[in-house]
Amino acid sequence: MAHSTSLRNVGQTVSVRIYYEDTDAAGIVYYANYLRFIERGRTEFLRALGHDQNILMQEGIAFAVRSVSAEFLKPAKLDDLLTVETAVASLGRAQLTFAQRVLRDTEVLLDAKIRVVCIDPGRGKAIPMPRLIHDQLAALTKAAQ
Numbered sequence: 001m002a003h004s005t006s007l008r009n010v011g012q013t014v015s016v017r018i019y020y021e022d023t024d025a026a027g028i029v030y031y032a033n034y035l036r037f038i039e040r041g042r043t044e045f046l047r048a049l050g051h052d053q054n055i056l057m058q059e060g061i062a063f064a065v066r067s068v069s070a071e072f073l074k075p076a077k078l079d080d081l082l083t084v085e086t087a088v089a090s091l092g093r094a095q096l097t098f099a100q101r102v103l104r105d106t107e108v109l110l111d112a113k114i115r116v117v118c119i120d121p122g123r124g125k126a127i128p129m130p131r132l133i134h135d136q137l138a139a140l141t142k143a144a145q
Contacts, residue, residue, distance in 0.1 A: 011087030
């Protein structure tokens, strides 16, 4: 993913303020906290499409992270206001890959790809995505091309 282009035109953005609890002893965001921030981005992405994860869970549908590839490019610090950008990078019947970035203003701090799989949470087995969700994601994927 090119660092000069924005995902905003085809995805969802979420703001995250950095608090003391997010930082390490040096006042820099602890690397694992970026995973929490991008999780929020994916949750809000689904919510913007009209899908509440609590309701999906009640319907026997969940999304589980299968793999993460992340480049930590620059540090975030206490009191920074960050933007988490989330878009669909690729889509299959039971899994999809998100392209996510964390920015401070226009400066990219984290560039990540997260592959998730649709599962039946009761059985822990992969299942095809519900047609509505798949169709919505497919439309966004086409819009990005």
